[in-house]
Each structure stands twice: as structure tokens, then as C-alpha cells.
Amino acid sequence: DGGITQSPKYLFRKEGQNVTLSCEQNLNHDAMYWYRQDPGQGLRLIYYSQIVNDFQKGDIAEGYSVSREKKESFPLTVTSAQKNPTAFYLCASSIPPQQGSGQFFGPGTRLTVL
Amino acid sequence: QQQVKQSPQSLIVQKGGISIINCAYENTAFDYFPWYQQFPGKGPALLIAIRPDVSEKKEGRFTISFNKSAKQFSLHIMDSQPGDSATYFCAASSGSNYKLTFGKGTLLTVNP
Numbered sequence: 210d211g212g213i214t215q216s217p218k219y220l221f222r223k224e225g226q227n228v229t230l231s232c233e234q235n236l237n238h239d240a241m242y243w244y245r246q247d248p249g250q251g252l253r254l255i256y257y258s259q260i261v262n263d264f265q266k267g268d269i270a271e272g273y274s275v276s277r278e279k280k281e282s283f284p285l286t287v288t289s290a291q292k293n294p295t296a297f298y299l300c301a302s303s304i305p306p307q308q309g310s311g312q313f314f315g316p317g318t319r320l321t322v323l
Numbered sequence: 324q325q326q327v328k329q330s331p332q333s334l335i336v337q338k339g340g341i342s343i344i345n346c347a348y349e350n351t352a353f354d355y356f357p358w359y360q361q362f363p364g365k366g367p368a369l370l371i372a373i374r375p376d377v378s379e380k381k382e383g384r385f386t387i388s389f390n391k392s393a394k395q396f397s398l399h400i401m402d403s404q405p406g407d408s409a410t411y412f413c414a415a416s417s418g419s420n421y422k423l424t425f426g427k428g429t430l431l432t433v434n435p
Contacts, residue, residue, distance in 0.1 A: 213366075240421055251412060251427040252367070259421055267422070299366050307419045311357040314366035
């Protein structure tokens with residue numbers, strides 16, 4: 210069953226803690242993405258990776274970090290430097306855009322800072 | 324220039340009616356325009372997409388209309404059903420650019 214999995218589904222964090230959100234895909238996609246979704250704000254790109262061991266900042270990268278050591282995995286760390294981390298986080302993957310198709314999303318992780 | 328403006332913000336339609344959501348863009352380099360459907364608490368799902376070489380694409384009850392000269396594209400949902408109630412996002416990207424620019428979404432409610 211091909212797709213994108215994100216874990217955990219819900220995550221609670223105390224202020225000052227770093228947390229890591231998991232994203233795994235078995236679609237054999239080269240590219241992976243992290244988005245943040247807030248009510249009424251649409252989707253905002255945090256980081257993306259076109260290929261293993263390479264990644265680029267998106268529009269709102271401050272306070273976040275990523276790694277891409279394996280093609281299947283693209284974990285996102287929300288650091289204590291992120292001022293307002295409570296949000297719905299979405300991971301996506303795709304083939305290279307010039308080959309067509311769109312981005313395919315995982316089910317999301319809802320992060321709440323207590 | 325990277326913006327995609329989506330309207331309306333919310334839409335209420337009666338069952339069996341036509342739902343129409345509009346998007347406008349400024350970047351003439353955009354050449355891929357997908358629409359996503361998102362149910363509460365779920366990730367967005369790719370619904371239908373169009374490239375500027377065609378003016379219309381239809382898949383079942385969902386149709387994208389594209390007007391290149393006006394830099395606008397729209398999603399039409401025919402015979403709208405309560406199960407279509409969701410948030411819809413338009414998006415756009417250009418060439419080999421990996422980044423998708425999203426509209427802010429339209430909350431569609433279809434009343435039975």
C-alpha cells in the first residue's frame with residue numbers, strides 16, 4: 210500500500226522543548242516537503258528536499274530544521290526558537306515537477322504547545 | 324508576483340447545485356494548476372490539475388476552467404453533494420520549480 214505516513218498524529222510539547230515529527234514515504238518520490246497549516250492561512254512551505262542529502266528553506270524556515278539522509282524519510286524538528294509552533298504540520302512528496310503530477314500529502318501531525 | 328488569490332473564502336450550496344471557486348494569479352511563468360480537497364483533520368488530496376495548453380479539464384463532476392489571458396482558473400463542482408463539503412485549495416507552480424504557491428482555501432458547505 211503506497212503512501213505517506215506521518216507520526217505521531219497528535220503531539221504535545223512544553224515550551225522550550227525541541228520535538229521531531231516523522232514523515233516516511235514509499236512512493237519512491239525524490240522530492241519531499243514540509244508545510245505548516247494555520248486556520249485561514251492556507252499552506253505555508255517550511256522546507257523542501259529535491260534529493261537525498263539536500264534541502265532548501267521554504268517561506269517560513271525560521272525555528273525549524275530538517276534532514277534527508279534517506280530517500281524515504283524527511284523528519285522535521287521544531288526547535289524552541291519557533292515562537293508559535295502550535296499548528297497542523299503536513300508532509301508531502303512528489304516526482305520532479307517537470308515530469309508532471311502534483312504533490313501528495315500525508316495525514317498530518319497536530320502539534321500543540323502547552 | 325508569487326501570490327495566488329482564491330475566492331470566495333466560504334461558500335454554501337444546496338445539494339444538486341453547482342459550486343464555483345475562483346483563483347487568480349500574477350506570475351505568467353506558472354504552468355501547472357492543481358486543486359486540492361481537504362477534509363477536517365486530514366491531509367489535502369490532489370483532486371484535479373490543468374496545464375495552460377487546454378482551457379478546460381473535466382473529471383467526473385469536477386471541472387477546471389482556465390483563462391490564460393485573464394490569468395484566472397476556476398473549479399466547478401456539478402451536482403454538489405453533502406460529501407463534497409470540505410476545504411478546497413488552488414495552487415500554481417512553474418516549470419521545474421519545486422515550490423507550489425497555494426491559495427488560502429475555500430470552505431465549501433453543501434446543505435442536504
